[in-house]
Amino acid sequence: MPELALDIRNLHAVIEEKEVLKGIDLQVPKGEIHVIMGPNGSGKTTLAHTLMGHPRYVVTQGEACLFGENLLSLKVHERARRGLFLAYQYPVEVPGVTLSHFLWNAYQAGRSGADGNGKKNPKEILAFRKRLNASLESLKMPADFAMRHLNVGASGGEKKRVEIAQMQMLAPRMVIMDEIDSGLDIDSTKVVAEGIRSLKGPEFTALIITHYPRILEYLQPDRVHVMAAGKVLCSRGMELARELEQKGYDWILKEFNVV
Amino acid sequence: MNAKATSALDLDQSKYNFIDPESAVYRSARGLTRETVIDISRQKKEPDWMTDIRLRAYEVFLGKPMPRWGGDLSEMDFDAYTYYIKPSDKREDRWEDVPENIRKTFDRLGIPEAERKFLAGVGAQYESEMVYHSIHEDLAKKGVIFLDTDSGLREFPALFREHFASLVPPEDNKFAALNTACWSGGSFIYVPKGVKLDIPLQAYFRINSENMGQFERTIIIADEGAQLHYIEGCTAPQYSTKSLHTGVIEIFVKRGAKVRYTTIQNWAHNIYNLVTQRAIAYEGATMEWVDGNMGSRLTMKYPSIYLVGEHARGTILSIAFATNDQHQDAGAKIIHKAPNTSSTITSKSISKGAGRTSYRGLLKVAKGATGVKASVKCDALMLDPQSRSDTYPTMEIDEDKVAIAHEATVGKISDEQIFYLMSRGLSESDATAMIVQGFIEPFAKELPMEYAIELNRLIQLEMEGAVG
Numbered sequence: 001m002p003e004l005a006l007d008i009r010n011l012h013a014v015i016e017e018k019e020v021l022k023g024i025d026l027q028v029p030k031g032e033i034h035v036i037m038g039p040n041g042s043g044k045t046t047l048a049h050t051l052m053g054h055p056r057y058v059v060t061q062g063e064a065c066l067f068g069e070n071l072l073s074l075k076v077h078e079r080a081r082r083g084l085f086l087a088y089q090y091p092v093e094v095p096g097v098t099l100s101h102f103l104w105n106a107y108q109a110g111r112s113g114a115d116g117n118g119k120k121n122p123k124e125i126l127a128f129r130k131r132l133n134a135s136l137e138s139l140k141m142p143a144d145f146a147m148r149h150l151n152v153g154a155s156g157g158e159k160k161r162v163e164i165a166q167m168q169m170l171a172p173r174m175v176i177m178d179e180i181d182s183g184l185d186i187d188s189t190k191v192v193a194e195g196i197r198s199l200k201g202p203e204f205t206a207l208i209i210t211h212y213p214r215i216l217e218y219l220q221p222d223r224v225h226v227m228a229a230g231k232v233l234c235s236r237g238m239e240l241a242r243e244l245e246q247k248g249y250d251w252i253l254k255e256f257n258v259v
Numbered sequence: 260m261n262a263k264a265t266s267a268l269d270l271d272q273s274k275y276n277f278i279d280p281e282s283a284v285y286r287s288a289r290g291l292t293r294e295t296v297i298d299i300s301r302q303k304k305e306p307d308w309m310t311d312i313r314l315r316a317y318e319v320f321l322g323k324p325m326p327r328w329g330g331d332l333s334e335m336d337f338d339a340y341t342y343y344i345k346p347s348d349k350r351e352d353r354w355e356d357v358p359e360n361i362r363k364t365f366d367r368l369g370i371p372e373a374e375r376k377f378l379a380g381v382g383a384q385y386e387s388e389m390v391y392h393s394i395h396e397d398l399a400k401k402g403v404i405f406l407d408t409d410s411g412l413r414e415f416p417a418l419f420r421e422h423f424a425s426l427v428p429p430e431d432n433k434f435a436a437l438n439t440a441c442w443s444g445g446s447f448i449y450v451p452k453g454v455k456l457d458i459p460l461q462a463y464f465r466i467n468s469e470n471m472g473q474f475e476r477t478i479i480i481a482d483e484g485a486q487l488h489y490i491e492g493c494t495a496p497q498y499s500t501k502s503l504h505t506g507v508i509e510i511f512v513k514r515g516a517k518v519r520y521t522t523i524q525n526w527a528h529n530i531y532n533l534v535t536q537r538a539i540a541y542e543g544a545t546m547e548w549v550d551g552n553m554g555s556r557l558t559m560k561y562p563s564i565y566l567v568g569e570h571a572r573g574t575i576l577s578i579a580f581a582t583n584d585q586h587q588d589a590g591a592k593i594i595h596k597a598p599n600t601s602s603t604i605t606s607k608s609i610s611k612g613a614g615r616t617s618y619r620g621l622l623k624v625a626k627g628a629t630g631v632k633a634s635v636k637c638d639a640l641m642l643d644p645q646s647r648s649d650t651y652p653t654m655e656i657d658e659d660k661v662a663i664a665h666e667a668t669v670g671k672i673s674d675e676q677i678f679y680l681m682s683r684g685l686s687e688s689d690a691t692a693m694i695v696q697g698f699i700e701p702f703a704k705e706l707p708m709e710y711a712i713e714l715n716r717l718i719q720l721e722m723e724g725a726v727g
Contacts, residue, residue: 053682054678055678075681076681076687077682077684077685077686077687077690080681081684085682092673092679094679094680094693095698096696096698096699096700096701097693097696097700102683102693103683105689106680106683106685109686110684149700166683170683
């Protein structure tokens, strides 16, 4: 058995007493790239936020483990420090806080370990800034972006690229990307996909939520899962994504008796 | 958000909350009488005109009722205070000569260590008197005056008399009258025509005794084309009874001159902080108040600028931070009396626990002041449901040809922002501190680097360990 980066079993979650996740089963082995597709309202974003620990989503049943450790008992920042990263569909704006300042602090927090008592090393800050500038440049971002306030006044495409830059800098072990390619033009999609591809390797595991196979052609995922009505219906290879692109979801919903 | 996360977002007082054994060389009798006022003036060997104005101010003080607006002053007992405490027989200009116990106090507060690093001059006031004043030699040679206010009266009587109480007369308000009656210490600054100070002057005010009233009087005169930046810091230890700080600051910005006055007030939570700050800006002059209010039981403070010459500019940038037992009633006043003057007011307030912040502002444009541009922006951030924030903006616009912008926001700290920052590995308290720091960034970025770092450090430190 390969080591599982993410192991979700029979996960149920409610938002304001409405059940949105109705028994998710999903395993992502370490080093693989998996995809979740599915019609709007099927619970994909809820799954991503629940795994990250958003307080609005309450888990009522089931398990979720990150590299064998129970995720559900951890606070949000502890999950992040264990190597979990969520790239948001709509990243929030934080006025007055520069990307550079924020990311340096997040980086330090991650290095200091889950108990927050680890040693900080401020001398590294210059090297860190250099890496951040290189990351932004590779994402074709303006050079001053590191000193701009986090996501404030940024376009949709810029926000998505900033998410990728954060991912590159924090070097997480398990990444969940929620529609990172939505609203991007062809060139931007390529830039973002290259940014993700640069991280591919045996220590990098990803779960990508998307509606579009285009980004998947760059990333060559190992598995494609289809979600509907709060459940994972089926898991197959890349050919499933192409099939869904051509035929839509109706046929597969019928196949699994989901109305 | 988690209430625990903000439970220690009180700015750190522990660094300042120590008490020295008292060793004053003179204390006036408790309470304020006509005799006390005469006594203060005699102790200082003042000319008769000053004794007279003190007594006139004392009568005005008695005659004016307590303000019934702003904060709650009902517990204030004027008979409980000591109005004059002389900590030392003389004011020194060599740090080694300051009495050891007082020197130690300021050493603990990092003064005058800062002077060696980045200041053009430093003053330190302990209780009622300035105990130390020094200025870089080259500035003194250029004719820059940086003295304690008592020495200013002795050494430059004509310049002093021309300006003293001309901008804030005792009749202005009850507390200005009180200050005028028993003022002591403060800074007296004159920068000659065309002289530009590129590094700041600083004064530091410390109250040590219980039930003490501190009444410093500061006069700043920037002659034509001069430039200066003056920074003031204040602390006091925490007692169970309330002390009183009532300063008056008068600033004269002559034609084409520029003055920035930065104050970070971090008084203990038992201090009534009732201050009158006023500036007058002549033709083409620029006045900037950068005003941080972070301590005290109650602060009532509304820095004001009279723009009396064409093309004069005024900026007031302030933050107020109120926690459980505090009320920050702070604001800004700008009066446009000449054409083509411009002004900006930016006010940021943060309230936490049962803390209360109020913005009280006045923007006035006189008839005939055409071409005025003015903007007022007030933002309030509340950290939990018990917090309170009010806005009392007043606009009196008596001229049509003006451009006025006004914007006010009141917000709670956003759960989505907290979640976003936490999902990158920041603890809830660090995430909260970062959002608060971001909120006050427009203020912090105007501070000298050392102060901005200290301000952020205070917020950060207080958040650490707040979440289990």
